Amino acid sequence: MSTAISIAQQFGIGMVSVKHSNHFGMSAWVVRQAVEANMMSLVFTNSSPALPVWGGREKLMGVSPIACGAPAGANGKPFILDMAPSVAARGKIYKALRRGEKIPGDWALDGEGKTTDDPAKALEGVMLPMGGPKGSALAVMMDVFSGVLSGSAFAGDVTGPYDMSKPGDVGHFIVAIKPDLFMSLDEFKERMDTLYRRVVGAEKAHGVDRIYFPGEIEQIREDERLRDGIPYVQDEIDTLNAEAERVGVAKIKLAGSV
Numbered sequence: 001m002s003t004a005i006s007i008a009q010q011f012g013i014g015m016v017s018v019k020h021s022n023h024f025g026m027s028a029w030v031v032r033q034a035v036e037a038n039m040m041s042l043v044f045t046n047s048s049p050a051l052p053v054w055g056g057r058e059k060l061m062g063v064s065p066i067a068c069g070a071p072a073g074a075n076g077k078p079f080i081l082d083m084a085p086s087v088a089a090r091g092k093i094y095k096a097l098r099r100g101e102k103i104p105g106d107w108a109l110d111g112e113g114k115t116t117d118d119p120a121k122a123l124e125g126v127m128l129p130m131g132g133p134k135g136s137a138l139a140v141m142m143d144v145f146s147g148v149l150s151g152s153a154f155a156g157d158v159t160g161p162y163d164m165s166k167p168g169d170v171g172h173f174i175v176a177i178k179p180d181l182f183m184s185l186d187e188f189k190e191r192m193d194t195l196y197r198r199v200v201g202a203e204k205a206h207g208v209d210r211i212y213f214p215g216e217i218e219q220i221r222e223d224e225r226l227r228d229g230i231p232y233v234q235d236e237i238d239t240l241n242a243e244a245e246r247v248g249v250a251k252i253k254l255a256g257s258v
């Protein structure tokens, strides 16, 4: 992203293609680098097979997140969209598995193609695309822009992050755009603040307490975690401490337990 930003500062738009990379976690951390530099951005990646294409039954596409962002002024919040093209990210299934929790029945199919609320069975099967063929098409889009264009693996050939037998060969596609190409930065930010105000101030549907701007829930959660710490279950603490010991760094500090 820093390369895309410096190109955009000079030419208005900067595009970077990354090849032979790895799973980069949440896309929003890359989008946030652009937001902090007062840039709009697109951040695409491909990933290992987890999702069938629409009408198919085998894993072929990744649940590759599509992400983008734009800065806001002092009276709004930055726009940060970061979403997997599946109903939910696969990381949420791994989290439910670690915690012994069930998952909603519309997230995945088991190895026999049946709906399941069991995270272990879901991981044997396939993720379900959000919005049917539209989610499937977004997953293909991520493969075109990230895998095909960059020269990385694509079309089902990316290696998963838990398979250490060979490189992931993931591709990324990153674009930074100067928001003050058609007006001043102040005016752009004022317009973003207007958009924020109107979105979060929209008349609420029955039973809704609050409307959030894309990215806002995660920022609220981050503030809470920085203030109160991160809640982990014992299994997660044990895993992190075993890894800390393996690489010779300090174990995590426990603030308390419930």
Ligand SMILES: NC(=O)c1ccc[n+]([C@@H]2O[C@H](COP(=O)([O-])OP(=O)(O)OC[C@H]3O[C@@H](n4cnc5c(N)ncnc54)[C@H](O)[C@@H]3O)[C@@H](O)[C@H]2O)c1
Binding pocket: 023, 024, 025, 026, 027, 028, 045, 046, 047, 063, 064, 065, 080, 081, 082, 083, 084, 085, 087, 088, 089, 090, 091, 092, 211, 212, 213, 214, 215, 216, 217, 218
């Ligand atoms: N690198 C990879 O290969 C990979 C693969 C899959 C997922 N992921 C990461 O997993 C994470 C989770 O993905 P996800 O699809 O489950 O995200 P999600 O469904 O939790 O959120 C998707 C988007 O919707 C917005 N949103 C959610 N609830 C909202 C609400 N009530 N009001 C307004 N906006 C709301 C969020 O701010 C976010 O921008 C992402 O950070 C993604 O990058 C990474």
